[in-house]
Amino acid sequence: MKPARFRPLGGAVAVALTAGLFAAPAALADTTGPRVTGTTASPQPRNLSAGTATDACDATTAPGWIGLTSGGPTLRAGVASDTAGSLSAAFSVRDLTTSAAAFDGTVQAYGGTATTTVPGLADGHSYAWNARALQGAETSEASPDCHFKLDLAGPQAAVSSTDFPASGSGQTPLKYAGDTGTFLLTGADPVPAGGEASGIACYRYALNSTTGVGGGCTGAVVPGPNGTGTLTLRVPQWGTNVLTVEAVDNAGNVSQSATYTFYAPSNPNPPQALGDVDADGVPDILLPDAAGNLQIISAAAAAATPTSVVPATAAPDQTSWTGFQLAHRGWRGHAPMDDVLMHEPGSSALYFYNNTDAGAFTQYPGTVRRPVSCKDAAGITMTCPADYARDWSRADQLVALGSLNTQLNPSLLTVENGDLWLFPNPGLNSSLTTARKLTTGGSWTGYDLVAPGRDGAGNLALWARERATGALHAYAIPKLADGTFDFTALAAPAAGVVATGFTVDAYPVLGSSGDGDGDTVPDLWAVTADRHLLTYQGLTNPKDLGVLA
Known part of the structure; x- marks a missing residue:
């Protein structure tokens, strides 16, 4: 096998290929033969609470989480060569939780990108992976390790309130329609045996919505360290109301919707203020x-x-x-x-x-x-x-x-x-x-x-x-x-x-x-x-x- 010649490059480089943006390795090969130009995982590992997404292709960046996907995470490697000939990429995935090999596979590259899906990875485990470029009998050095964690189980959510007790509870509401009430949002992100859970990032909610709760954590309730959140919400509508809550974990997994039905009685002495549109007594x-x-x-x-x-x-x-x-x-x-x-x-x-x-x-x-x-x-x-x-x-x-x-x-x-x-x-x-x-x-x-x-x-x-x-x-x-x-x-x-x-x-x-x-x-x-x-x-x-x- 002809040895490859390498030249270190200063800093990480992001290379845009037809398949998307790749996180480049810290050192790339200076060779006329095959080389890895960048690596990335899809979906990109993230931590919703921190608002970050990273492939963590170095030794210091904290890995992000990948949630439940169809078939497993997708890994991509950009590959290139200055000589003619077809290119492939050899992927290697290691389970850092068990110190065991998790996946090895070689796939053909198309348009400068090799893509593989990695099945069978374990919930709650941490992983490192890299790729090598192959062309004929030549093989490049491995790209720097990238990292991610897996959270394959959705969280859980529940709602309670003393201001507006659940319908059928036999408790009397303490507030009226038009008042602001407090709702306690509780949940859990199950921890798998021998692994970690990403933890609840937010609770998103909708009151009397016909279109659902909506995606992401923008405008959602951020829980405290114990995973509990407090929603302060004005309830304008008299009568039966439905509050829908979903928990979202740091990997982006979403819980089943928790539906909380409650009754808001009409205020017998509502505030009156000309100029008021939302019935709180203030213009x-x-x-x-x-x-x-x-x-x-x-x-x-x-x-x-x-x-x-x-x-x-x-x-x-x-x-x-x-x-x-x-x-x-x-x-x-x-x-x-x-x-x-x-x-x-x-x-x-x-x-x-x-x-x-x-x-x-x-x-x-x-x-x-x-x-x-x-x-x-x-x-x-x-x-x-x-x-x-x-x-x-x-x-x-x-x-x-x-x-x-x-x-x-x-x-x-x-x-x-x-x-x-x-x-x-x-x-x-x-x-x-x-x-x-x-x-x-x-x-x-x-x-x-x-x-x-x-x-x-x-x-x-x-x-x-x-x-x-x-x-x-x-x-x-x-x-x-x-x-x-x-x-x-x-x-x-x-x-x-x-x-x-x-x-x-x-x-x-x-x-x-x-x-x-x-x-x-x-x-x-x-x-x-x-x-x-x-x-x-x-x-x-x-x-x-x-x-x-």
Whole structure:
């Protein structure tokens, strides 16, 4: 046999071949004959808890785990030669747990890659393997040893809770629908005789899901050293709920689903807060994320992390919430959670979401009819102007102004052809019979509307950002002795400057969800150009909640 000549290379090299990326050996042959250019196992050994994946082709890197696979792990070796002729690879696998040979086999290489599947390896054992390149009578030196461990048994998962006991247990729930409860997640990763188990990496979960739990450990509960995890979860839905939990071990094996059914009783004294969408008694900020999902963020939150996320498929167009104007302040005839109005500028349709599921958006929204009768600013019936549209396509902006009655029904304010129009109770189609034109002359062009809702005395207001200057204006809409409201301040949009510096470039989005901090004064919120969410105390003392998703 002709001896091979070798030259050490400085450091490990990753070589991309047609079959994928290979972990290169620390030293490769400098020869015109056969050589190993890289080795890798599939699936790549990993440790989910550490967030690492490695073939551990050196003497110091901790090996990762390979889970249950069909037929056993697949080993690949890249092989090459500077001389013509077919190439093969000889694989050698050793069981480090028993110090015995586990597999030896030679396979033909195709396209510079030799691949073999290794059957019959033992659960819980540690392995080392390498490969040699063969061409005719020549054989290269062995590649450096790579390492992995095997975990071939899935973990187990179980759920319990004293806040929301399991249905049929005879125990009384301590919390109501809309409350946050604690669920104890327990599990085990069986340890095989004479071997190791990879251990539980996470518990992933889904509440009342029709699509399953979902893959990976992103957003999952990470257990403590004893394998137990604590899930703190808000339960918005009244009645029977189903929590599904799966344990995932460090090798990626997934347990059978643990299904936990429990009952959440209706709160006889639910919290009420105009601006609240998810029934926790605190107003909410509704903003799309970068992927088009809808984030529900508490206006009292300390960070921009949403309390829940509505998928993009629940949007009126079933693709994205981005581009829709969302307005909410008030409800009609159901639990005290804001109904939500949705409109895409230029669209003829105004959508209405009847919020009976604490902001889960499980129902497809209906549409709101446009009134055919009009009133003037004084509330006197008049003939609708010639430029009054029969659909919502001319509504450049819309905000939920606030409730105009004791039933806390929502009302809608729009900008159309530069004027303000008021629509009482827009969520109730049968009562949406009149549109009231509050201004004339088209002077509201160039303003971004913000509706802060009621103050502690029941008065309303409107805020507006002048786009050209960044000035913020405030217009009082006081409640009169007869229960009606005085809208005369809206006739002069240039009046009432209360702050400056809110330029469109610096703050592309301004809004208000009402009183977020509980001091009876409505509060502003803003999104900066770099997508930081700011909340204010009234109109001052901004607090940066961090970057939005």
